[in-house]
Amino acid sequence: MNALIFSAISGVLMMFSGFVLKSNAAIRTLAHILLLAVIIATAFELRGVPFFHINTTGMLQFDHFALLFTLIASLSTLVFFLLSSKDMEKVGVSYAEYFALIFFVLSGVVIASSFQSLLLLFLGIEIISIPLYILTGSDKRSLKSNEASLKYFLMGAFSTGLMLMGIALIYGATGTFSTTLIQAPKEGVPVLLSTGMLLLLFSLSFKVSAAPFHFWTPDVYDGAPTVFTSFMATVVKAAGFIAFMRLFSDAFRDIGSEWKLTVAIIVAATLFIGNITAVFQQSVKRMLAYSSIAQAGFMMLAVYSLTAEAKEGLILYGAAYSLATIGIFAVLIKMKDYTFDGFNGFARQQPLIAATLVIFLLSLAGIPLTAGFLSKFFMLKATVAAGNIWLAVFAVIMAAVSVYYYFRLIQAMYFKEGNVPAIEVSPAFKITLISVAALTIVLGIYPNLLLYWLYF
Amino acid sequence: MIVLLLFLIPLLGGIASFFIKEDKAVRSWALLASFVTLALAIVGSISSTNAALLQYSTPWMGTLNSNFALRLDGMGKILCLLTAIAYPIILISTWKTSYRKPNNFFGLMLLTQAGLMGVFTSMDALVFYFFWELAxxxxxxxCSGWGGEKRIQVTFKFFIYTFTGSVLMLIALLYLYFLTPDRSFSIESFYRLAEIKGWNQTLAFWLLFGAFAVKMPIFPFHTWQPDTYEQSPTAVTMVLSGLMVKMGVYGFIRWVLPVVPNAAYSWGDVVSTMAVIGIIYASILAIQQNDLKRLIAYSSIAHVGIMGLAIFSETHLALQGVMMQMFNHGINIIGLWIVVELIERQFGTRKLSELGGIAAKAPALAILLVVMALANISLPLTNAFVGEFMMFAGIFGSTLTKYNVVFTVLALLSIILAAVYTLTMIQKVFFGPVNERTANAVDINFGEKLALSILVIMVFAFGVYPQPLLNITDGYAQSIITNSTKVLSQTLTK
Structure with a gap:
């Protein structure tokens, strides 16, 4: 509750701060302070100190899973602010609004990670999506950005329609919106319920860009201003999965036979399409877009297996993936040339930054000693425990494919000759990047540092 | 405690190396670290009674029931000893080779050593996997940073191959983990799985096979190897061929034979056939090579193939032969690489066709090479003879396969073929007419002589008196065989 109220208020404050604060630096500072407040408020609630006592029974459930993810999402946003908020200035003139929209997204993230009613799920997903449509089109003079925004909006509206239809059907079948009360009658699953469930499955697959509902992702991620792509591809995507996981573990766990096969096929297709297509990309930005699809396939394994390990794994995955991707994007934003060749010789010019990028890439590829490995490990463990070893084998083969495109960037930076135009980085940027990289390794050796909070 | 230090010293030494920018200083530092490790490894290998010294265990990931457990047993001892001996020799023999950014080079070298030590001592499946990748x-x-011209593509191929293999192994380990009664990654729990049903074993066997077969490499998974050996800087090639291929052999003995004995028995003939094909195929290819590095690379495939064959014969003699040969092959091939390194540094080429007549100018080098080459053919009185003889005797005497005679005869061909390519190499490089390239050859210096002489002494010492090595490995080989034959006899009588 704390985070929801704080982030909503912060959004409103930021929206009007543009009138009062004239300098960008002041706006930026205010945004950082407000975000810190959100983080602290969330941390307090996680330790059992809610500031507000509002009865949300049957609507929102602020359990440790929801709160921990909220904390991770807001911390990732802080990292994103620290690394990239300066670069948002280049997008357009409405600097304060961008922060406001991001805070609104964050409040949507809170709802989507703690809902207990299908209506709130819908609300959360929409509160996330609408500011994103705007952020995608925020580079008003760029045709690509406009196109991406329109495409995103149309496709998003379509999937919202599917979701509403699904919710209506489920209500028709069970007479309730509450996810915990949805129960199939003993004699069999009614057609209305399974159809509604499938529609929800498809619309959420769209939101997390799982194949075959992923077609918008590369274009939108590529067209959107790179700073916002970074945010969209990380925090928002992870939040989509938390909502996905919550919905299926609360509402549809008992009718697993109705959807397990479909989800398994979606996972396999997502892994395959994401990884194979990423191999052929020449632009790092597009590669990261496809890599986000590929990683979505792995995260979806948690939805497939729905075990306690899967829950832990998804939390860890959300953190590992968000931190690593935000880090890579933060450097990418500073580059003039987004192609792989644009990174040739980068290690010679910026040895420290290149080293942190290596850690992020290794984490994304799932190499041991990084958080990325353990999160993949948890997913695989959950899948094997759920009894589908072939899906796990397929997933690891695809993970091996992913090494190809992640390591291409390492090769370009370290082993190829080239002249990268000098990029300007502040010491604070470097320190943040290094601490994020250190965090990636610490979580890779001792994940209980994070997972501990799920239970205490 | 020693076992923890064996891993910690290279790790910390390696991390420290990154910060020593000066060339001479970082070399000396790396050498110092490797000597300390060597001393520890020797102490660890001879102290057989004090168990507390040789093992270390601390809880690591509580919810997963995985412990950071290291222990030095028979096979671990001999491989850690090999790793510890190899490093100073590698560092001394390449002392004159200059590298750009030497701090990174030596730092990474020591980190590799830390990974290897971890692989050879870990007693927990998850920790084993961690170290496997860390190495x-x-x-x-x-390889990508300091190798030859085509290094980037070649190393990439190598990496993708081995990474694919190791993630398959990860699935196998997870799969076995869920089959263990107490949900644990410890090796003792895994060994209790030996009696699980056939299909489970077969699946786990082939997934594990993926990782180890690529690393060894067994035909037809060997295609990364000659290219990688050729393109890597020689010091790294020594680590790759002398030490890292042993990871695959080691994996089979420790994580396949005792864990899934039934599958290892039922599929043993298939693997042995692959190994035999590989042995002959690689030997024939070695005859054709014109590049010294590629020649030795193919010869290494052949030798490792014999080890693969011997593992699946599952006799005590053969297993002990494999462990002996892992050690001896490491020594011999590092010796051969040193010679290649010396030749390349002096003459700027590795082509057999461009060399010739060096013996007259550099007698010391010639003598040392001939000894190493004879060991490569496994002539009696050299160390390789002991290992290969035991392996062949074991394969021949195996009762678990119907094809033991065929396998032995075909594999023995490799010794004849080894003589063909090794002696051709000696003839082309050291004898024959002198050309303008080799006319001004000078003999090797003291450090190089020292490194090679140590190896030569070891070749003869363990060739004449292999008992110390046999003592180290005897108990372990026996326990593996007892373990798997017990299960097998139960299965076969059913």
């Missing part, structure tokens, strides 16, 4: 990552950077 691979620095090698990737070493």
């Amino acid at each position: 691979l990552i620095p090698v990737y950077f070493l």
Whole structure:
């Protein structure tokens, strides 16, 4: 509750701060302070100190899973602010609004990670999506950005329609919106319920860009201003999965036979399409877009297996993936040339930054000693425990494919000759990047540092 | 405690190396670290009674029931000893080779050593997997950063191959983990799985096979190897061929034979057939090579193939032969690489066709090479003879396969073929007419002589008196065989 109220208020404050604060630096500072407040408020609630006592029974459930993810999402946003908020200035003139929209997204993230009613799920997903449509089109003079925004909006509206239809059907079948009360009658699953469930499955697959509902992702991620792509591809995507996981573990766990096969096929297709297509990309930005699809396939394994390990794994995955991707994007934003060749010789010019990028890439590829490995490990463990070893084998083969495109960037930076135009980085940027990289390794050796909070 | 230090010293030494920018200083530092490790390894290998010294265990990931457990047993001892001996020799023999950014080079070298030590001593499946990868990552950077012209593509191929293999192994380990009664990654729990049903074993066997077969490499998974050996800097090639291929052999003995004995028995003939094909195929290819590095690379495939064959014969003699041969092959091939390194540094080429007549100018080098080459043919009185003889005797005497005679005869061909390619190499490089390239050859210096002489002494010492090595490995080989034959006899009588 704390985070929801704080982030909503912060959004409103930021929206009007543009009138009062004239300098960008002041706006930026205010945004950082407000975000810190959100983080602290969330941390307090996680330790059992809610500031507000509002009865949300049957609507929102602020359990440790929801709160921990909220904390991770807001911390990732802080990292994103620290690394990239300066670069948002280049997008357009409405600097304060961008922060406001991001805070609104964050409040949507809170709802989507703690809902207990299908209506709130819908609300959360929409509160996330609408500011994103705007952020995608925020580079008003760029045709690509406009196109991406329109495409995103149309496709998003379509999937919202599917979701509403699904919710209506489920209500028709069970007479309730509450996810915990949805129960199939003993004699069999009614057609209305399974159809509604499938529609929800498809619309959420769209939101997390799982194949075959992923077609918008590369274009939108590529067209959107790179700073916002970074945010969209990380925090928002992870939040989509938390909502996905919550919905299926609360509402549809008992009718697993109705959807397990479909989800398994979606996972396999997502892994395959994401990884194979990423191999052929020449632009790092597009590669990261496809890599986000590929990683979505792995995260979806948690939805497939729905075990306690899967829950832990998804939390860890959300953190590992968000931190690593935000880090890579933060450097990418500073580059003039987004192609792989644009990174040739980068290690010679910026040895420290290149080293942190290596850690992020290794984490994304799932190499041991990084958080990325353990999160993949948890997913695989959950899948094997759920009894589908072939899906796990397929997933690891695809993970091996992913090494190809992640390591291409390492090769370009370290082993190829080239002249990268000098990029300007502040010491604070470097320190943040290094601490994020250190965090990636610490979580890779001792994940209980994070997972501990799920239970205490 | 020693076992923890064996891993910690290279790790910390390696991390420290990154910060020593000066060339001479970082070399000396790396050498110092490797000597300390060597001393520890020797102490660890001879102290057989004090168990507390040789093992270390601390809880690591509580919810997963995985412990950071290291222990030095028979096979671990001999391989850690090999790793510890190899490093100073590698560092001394390449002392004159200059590298750009030496701090990174030596740092990564020591990190590799830390990974290897971890692989050879870990007694927990998850920790084993961690180290398995930890050994691979620095090698990737070493090969890509300091190798030959085509290094980037070649190393990449190597990396993708081994990474695919190792993630399959990860699935196998997870799969076995869920089959263990107490949900644990410890090796003792895994060994209790020996009696699980056939299909489970077969699946786990082939997934594990993926990782180990690529690393060894067994035909037809060997295609990364000659290219990688050729393109890597020689110091790294020594680590790759002398030490890292042993990871695959080791994996089979420790994580396949005792864990899934039934599958290892039922599929043993298939693997042995692959190994035999590989042995002959690689030997024939070695005859054709014109590049010294590629020649030795193919010869290494052949030798490792014999080890693969011997493992699946599952006799005590053969297993002990494999462990002996892992040690001896490491020594011999590092010796051969040193010679290649010396030749390349002096003459700027590795082509057999461009060399010739060096013996007259550099007698010391010639003598040392001939000894190493004879060991490569496994002539009696050299160390390789002991290992290969035991392996062949074991394969021949195996009762678990119907094809033991065929396998032995075909594999023995490799010794004849080894003589063909090794002697041709000696003839082309050291004898024959002198050309303008080799006319001004000078003999090797003291450090190089020292490194090679140590190896030569070891070749003869363990060739004449292999008992110390046999003592180290005897108990372990016996326990593996007892373990798997017990299960097998139960299965076969059913």
